[in-house]
Amino acid sequence: MEQQQQIIEQIKKQRVLPLFYHDDTEVCVSVTRALYEAGIRVIEFTNRGKAAMDNFKAMHAAKKDGMSDLLLAVGTIRTADQAKSFIDAGADFLISPVFDADVCDMAYMHKVLWLPGCMTPTEIHVAENAGCKLVKLFPGNVLGPGFVSAIKELFPKMDFMPTGGVEVTEENIGAWFGSGVCAVGLGSKMISKTVLANKDYTTITRLAKEALTITANIKK
Template sequence: MPTKSQIQDSIIKQGILPLFYNDSKEASIAITRKLYEAGIRLIEYTNRGGAALDNFRALKKLQQEELPDLLLGIGTIKSAEEAVQFVDAGANFLISPLVNPGVAAVAAKNDLLWIPGCMTPTEIYNAQQLGAVLIKLFPANILGPAFVSAVKELFPGVLMMPTGGVEMSQENISAWFDAGVSAVGMGSKLITKSIIQKQEYNQLYIATLRALQFVQSAR
């Protein structure tokens, strides 16, 4: 098991963190396989539905049997109780849409990387005090790259990853990296409703390669 700093470095190296949830276990497995095929080695599965825990366990089984170098994190963790459930299920890292000291404590106890969601300088400061180094800026489409430019110097050493509305375009992804982010989180702009509904997983493969290329060009 990689250390939390190694996982953090891997997210930054990958440059993009795909995130998704689907009620269907089969669809969740198919999406994960296709992301992996395109070169993705870290994924955030989100705790956004009743099947999240069961599906996450199925993805861990997939990871262990087929995708040994995949690291599987869990997102949308809002309470210590949720954190414990998914740590017990084998989560490699924890991501939250907010700053919860209880979640930070569970991550620290288990020596896991915790990436909290922040929208204000106060939240970034509070997350930093709780040990977070990589911060999820959420929702990214509301904050915009200008927010990063404005606050980055206030928080030396803090790494930022905008999530929620990062666009599938060279222009948008370049704007984020030019502002100083370390990676971008991408959900429905990458793993679109159309791809899921029509099971167009080859489209997902092509889109993922494109997104990785956008990040490479942005750097």
């Protein structure tokens, strides 16, 4: 549990969790390096394509070349089999878009941190009773900062991280942190399909630095 708490603390310290998927292995490794160059030390690679496992393994191998302190999560985990496969492949922790009891059990058995996706107070309640300390609020753009403000008092010991639609702007990120979240997941608003198609890694590094600067300037 101590290691799991350390990962949570690292997420809370970074305050931003970049997430992406791409079919091309070289692109995945290059995006990882671009994020690392910006100062990112925790990344979520989403399990959203048939090349996910092979590409994750390549990213995991690339860690040994100058990125040994990088934490790699695998997201969009929806089954126990997926959880087991990526744990075996070296995932530092797992993230899901839903609460799934089988995934929860698999992560628990392997002593791996798991962040479930929640959208309702009931789901958050179930996650808390299962021992989760940090949940992903998804989809963030549907829920909005007002949702966090409304339910946070109900779950004083729970940390929240919205994902989906969070934008790299002081106004948007500031609104989320003002509502009480501990971190924000940043996907297509930072690592867009256009940026990936153009292999524009400089823009990824720039936007990641901007996100880190924005969150660093927000009062905790």
